[in-house]
Amino acid sequence: MIRHIVLFTWTEAATDEQKATVTTELRKLPGAIPQLRSYTVGGDAGINQGNYEYAVVADFDSVEDYLVYRDHPQHQAVIAEHIKPILASRAAVQLAL
Amino acid sequence: MIRHIVLFTWTEAATDEQKATVTTELRKLPGAIPQLRSYTVGGDAGINQGNYEYAVVADFDSVEDYLVYRDHPQHQAVIAEHIKPILASRAAVQLAL
Numbered sequence: 001m002i003r004h005i006v007l008f009t010w011t012e013a014a015t016d017e018q019k020a021t022v023t024t025e026l027r028k029l030p031g032a033i034p035q036l037r038s039y040t041v042g043g044d045a046g047i048n049q050g051n052y053e054y055a056v057v058a059d060f061d062s063v064e065d066y067l068v069y070r071d072h073p074q075h076q077a078v079i080a081e082h083i084k085p086i087l088a089s090r091a092a093v094q095l096a097l
Numbered sequence: 098m099i100r101h102i103v104l105f106t107w108t109e110a111a112t113d114e115q116k117a118t119v120t121t122e123l124r125k126l127p128g129a130i131p132q133l134r135s136y137t138v139g140g141d142a143g144i145n146q147g148n149y150e151y152a153v154v155a156d157f158d159s160v161e162d163y164l165v166y167r168d169h170p171q172h173q174a175v176i177a178e179h180i181k182p183i184l185a186s187r188a189a190v191q192l193a194l
Contacts, residue, residue, distance in 0.1 A: 005154065044192070045099065047160060051189050051190055052188045053190070057100065091149045092145065
């Protein structure tokens with residue numbers, strides 16, 4: 001299994017509507033990319049100080065399936081249209097489990 | 098459910114043995130902290146450039162259970178003795194799912 005993990009912080013100018021649209025658009029991807037075995041996305045719960053603001057955890061059966069997701073046009077469109085315009089920083093890891 | 102996600106990068110001076118010890122020690126925690134429902138830890142798979150180097154994803158039934166893990170002496174000892182000495186940067190999010 002491959003577990004893809006990415007954390008974001010947003011720009012100060014990012015609006016609540018823009019942040020919510022990221023979730024709305026990402027949650028459409030499992031319907032378009034059947035390689036996604038599990039997909040959890042959302043904003044930080046506010047328990048701790050100093051956290052990043054958003055997380056995506058996506059599970060795949062194989063590296064090949066992860067690459068289908070990574071390079072999928074609908075995923076790339078969400079990144080280009082909704083994430084990059086409000087992105088301040090990004091941290092990612094892929095785990096082979 | 099609370100999903101706790103944390104990504105690390107290591108210092109340039111960190112040795113392979115020190116990095117491997119982080120995994121060895123973290124994997125002892127589910128035996129000591131029954132609140133851990135799922136626990137995946139490990140180094141980046143090397144698929145993409147520019148990634149962080151290490152990830153922890155821990156699932157809990159509740160915020161209270163997550164706090165037991167966060168503040169547990171055995172967890173705090175792993176952080177103090179094995180993670181902090183080689184830690185360069187850290188990014189974390191808790192998701193309420």
